[in-house]
Amino acid sequence: MDRGAALEFCDLHDKGALKEKFPMVKAEEAEAAMMVVTADDRVFRGFYAFRRLVLVTPWLWLLVPLFYLPGSSYLGTRLYSWVARNRGALGCRAPSKDRCR
Numbered sequence: 001m002d003r004g005a006a007l008e009f010c011d012l013h014d015k016g017a018l019k020e021k022f023p024m025v026k027a028e029e030a031e032a033a034m035m036v037v038t039a040d041d042r043v044f045r046g047f048y049a050f051r052r053l054v055l056v057t058p059w060l061w062l063l064v065p066l067f068y069l070p071g072s073s074y075l076g077t078r079l080y081s082w083v084a085r086n087r088g089a090l091g092c093r094a095p096s097k098d099r100c101r
Contacts, residue, residue: 007053012025015027024041033080034084035049036052046081047076047080051067051076054067
């Protein structure tokens with residue numbers, strides 16, 4: 001969905017690359033929730049990280065209003081936590097990479 005190559009991904013299991021590229025991200029935190037680091041080094045976690053991706057990914061722009069409706073943070077954080085706790089059972093397994101790209 002990132003046709004403009006606005007995103008850069010980093011395998012959290014590659015501790016050296018993670019520490020080099022994103023020193024503000026702790027591997028333990030990245031294990032627990034998705035992390036987004038902006039160009040100005042702001043860090044977003046979990047639901048807020050996903051909400052940030054919706055803002056910068058053209059194919060997801062249609063979802064922006066949904067993520068900013070009153071109550072969306074309350075419901076979104078709970079839904080994200082449930083998905084994160086159950087991601088293995090839901091088939092969410094990302095292949096391991098050796099570096100950031």
